[in-house]
Amino acid sequence: MTNGSEVPDQWNGNPVPPRPPLPATPSPEPQVSPEPPKFKIGMPPGMDLSLDTVPSSDNAAPVPVAKPEFGPAPTPFGRPPLPTPSTAAAPATAPAPVTPPAPAANPRLVLPDGTVLPLLQGLIVGRDPQHQDGYGVSALAPLHDIERSVSKTHAVLGVSEGRVWIIDLNSTNGTFVVSPNGTLTPCPPEVATPLEPGADIRFGEYRVRVALD
Template sequence: MSGDGVNEWNGFELPPRPPLPAPATDAPIRKIGMPPGMEPALDTVPSSDHGIPVPVARPEFGLAPKPFAPQPTAADQPAPATAPTPVAKSIGNPRLELPDGSVLPLGEGLIVGRDPQHQEGYGVTARARLHDVERSVSKTHAILGVADGRVWVLDLNSTNGTVLIAADGTETLCAPEVATPLLANTAVRFGEYRVQVVFD
C-alpha cells in the first residue's frame, strides 16, 4: 500500500471494495424459547425419575449426656452419703441383627458404614462394615451404643439419612448428630439398608 491512499499489492492496483449491505429494518426478531418442562428462573432441568419424598416425623430427643459410654456396674457406684441414688435401668444384651443373619453386639458401641472410620469424642472404637449393594449407606454412616440405660443411634451427617421404623410401620428420621433413643425390636434403615435392633 502506498502513502497516497491507493490500495496496491506487488505494484498492482486493487479493485475497490463492495459496499456493505444495509441492515434490514423489517426483519423479524427470532427468540429461542425454553425447552418443555424447564422454567426460565431455574438453571436445572426437572427430573421425573425421583419419587416424591415421604414426610417422616422429626425426633423430639436431645443429645445424650454421654453418648455410648459403657454402663457403670453396682461395684463402680460410689457409696451414697444419705439416700441412695437411682441407677438407670440396664439394657440386656443389646445387639444389631443384619439381613444376612449376622449379629453384632452393641454394648460397647458400634460405628457402622460401608467403610467406617474412627470418630473422636464418642468413646466407640468397634466398627462394622455393612455390605450394601445399592451403595445407599455412607462410608461412615452412624454410631450405635448404650448410654443412660438406653440404646441410641446417632447419624453422622450421612448422605441418605438414618430412619427408625417402629413396629406399626411409623418412620422417624434421625436428625444428624443428635443421639436418638431406640425401643426394643426397632428396625433402623441406613439409607436403604435395613437392620434390626434387639435387646432384652
C-alpha cells in the same frame, strides 16, 4: 368621475363596484398570568431563620408513634375476681416417682444376612467406616450394602442408661428409626436419638433389626 374621494366611482364609463369592507381586526390573545407560588408557613416574627423548627410541607418526614401498652382488664365495680375451681389452690401432691427404663441385657444388631453385632461397647457403622473422635466408640462394623445407600461412615451406636441410642454422622441418605407399626422417624444429624423396644434401624435403604433381650 369621482365621488368626492380619491377612489373614482366610474372607470371607462362603467360603474366601479363598491369596495368590500376591511376584515375585522383580530382581538389580542388574553395574557395568562403565571401560577402563584405555593403557600408556605413562614417563620414567626423574631425567630432565628437559621433554626429549621418548622418542617416543610414538601418534604414531610413520618413521625414515629409509640404503640400504647395495655394493662390487665379492670375488675368490674372494683370487686376482686372470685376464685374458680381451676385457679383455686390445690393441695400439694408428691410427684409420681419416675421409673427408669429397664437396662438392655444384651443389645445387638442383627444384619439381613444373620450376622449379630454386639452393641455394649458401641459401634461405628458404614460401608467402610472410619474412626470418629469424641464419641468414645472404637469398634467398626462394615455393612455390605448392594444398593450403596449406606454412606462410607454412616452412624454411631451406643448404650447409655439402659437405652440404645444412635447418631447419624451427616450421611447422604439419612438414618431412620422404624417403629413396630412401620412408621419412619428421621434421626437428626449429630444428635443422639434413643431407640424404643421393638424398633429397627434403616441406614439409607439398608434395614437392620435391634435386639435388646
